[in-house]
Amino acid sequence: MPYKFFICFIAGIGAGLGTGFAGMSAAAVISPMLITFLGLPAYEAVGIALASDVLASAVSAYTYGKNKNLDIKNGSIMMAAVLIFTLIGSFIASLVPNTTMGNFSMFMTLLLGIKFIIKPVMTTKETMATISAKKRIVQSIISGTIIGFICGFIGAGGGMMMLLLLTSVLGYELKTAVGTSVFIMAFTALTGSISHFAIGGMPDIWCLSFCLASTLLWARIAAKFANKASAVTLNRATGFILTILGSAILIVNIIS
Numbered sequence: 001m002p003y004k005f006f007i008c009f010i011a012g013i014g015a016g017l018g019t020g021f022a023g024m025s026a027a028a029v030i031s032p033m034l035i036t037f038l039g040l041p042a043y044e045a046v047g048i049a050l051a052s053d054v055l056a057s058a059v060s061a062y063t064y065g066k067n068k069n070l071d072i073k074n075g076s077i078m079m080a081a082v083l084i085f086t087l088i089g090s091f092i093a094s095l096v097p098n099t100t101m102g103n104f105s106m107f108m109t110l111l112l113g114i115k116f117i118i119k120p121v122m123t124t125k126e127t128m129a130t131i132s133a134k135k136r137i138v139q140s141i142i143s144g145t146i147i148g149f150i151c152g153f154i155g156a157g158g159g160m161m162m163l164l165l166l167t168s169v170l171g172y173e174l175k176t177a178v179g180t181s182v183f184i185m186a187f188t189a190l191t192g193s194i195s196h197f198a199i200g201g202m203p204d205i206w207c208l209s210f211c212l213a214s215t216l217l218w219a220r221i222a223a224k225f226a227n228k229a230s231a232v233t234l235n236r237a238t239g240f241i242l243t244i245l246g247s248a249i250l251i252v253n254i255i256s
Helices: 002-022 027-038 042-066 072-093 104-118 133-154 158-168 174-200 205-228 231-255
Strands: none
Touching: 002 027, 002 042, 002 158, 002 174, 002 205, 002 231, 027 042, 027 205, 027 231, 042 174, 042 205, 072 133, 072 174, 104 158, 104 231, 133 158, 158 174, 174 205, 174 231, 205 231
């Protein structure tokens, strides 16, 4: 039991910090940790990770929203597109030959971390306000379509892709991008976790409880820090966290 708690606590630290700082999906960290060090079946590990993602993303979204760093209107539009095209992507993936894309999320996390360190996002809310509402809606639909289809097709990369498109394509400043990302992830993770538990049954209760508690705690800490930090500090912190997590996941995959 102490070993199980330790692994879940460490996984929760990485997942919580990734969620609170960068809107990263907890599944990218928790799943490989539970599979490699606790020997859980992959389907069960993903279900636990998604359930942890729900609370972590929700508390992060609340914190960002409280600090006016959340775009609910366009986030809701993007979320609808993500959910619809995730289903479409999943259906199409079932019709084509299997392709191994398991490392997609890992490499995206690592590269995006390096990107934030080398080329930080310095967009301001004033700059965001210059984009017309109609253009923002169209961008949200297109971005949600791309994210949803890729996530449904290869099963990974949602949180990181969302952050990349929100900052690079939609022109969001970093705090609003992360806040909007975790808002969307809370609902997509809820949908995913319910379907996993409905199909595969209840997972290991202790693992689920430990991961939920640890991820929620560290996501709350990270989100509070991120909303008080300057743009420069937040970019560096986000880049550092993503780079470390991407490297750690790479090492875990090598070990397994």
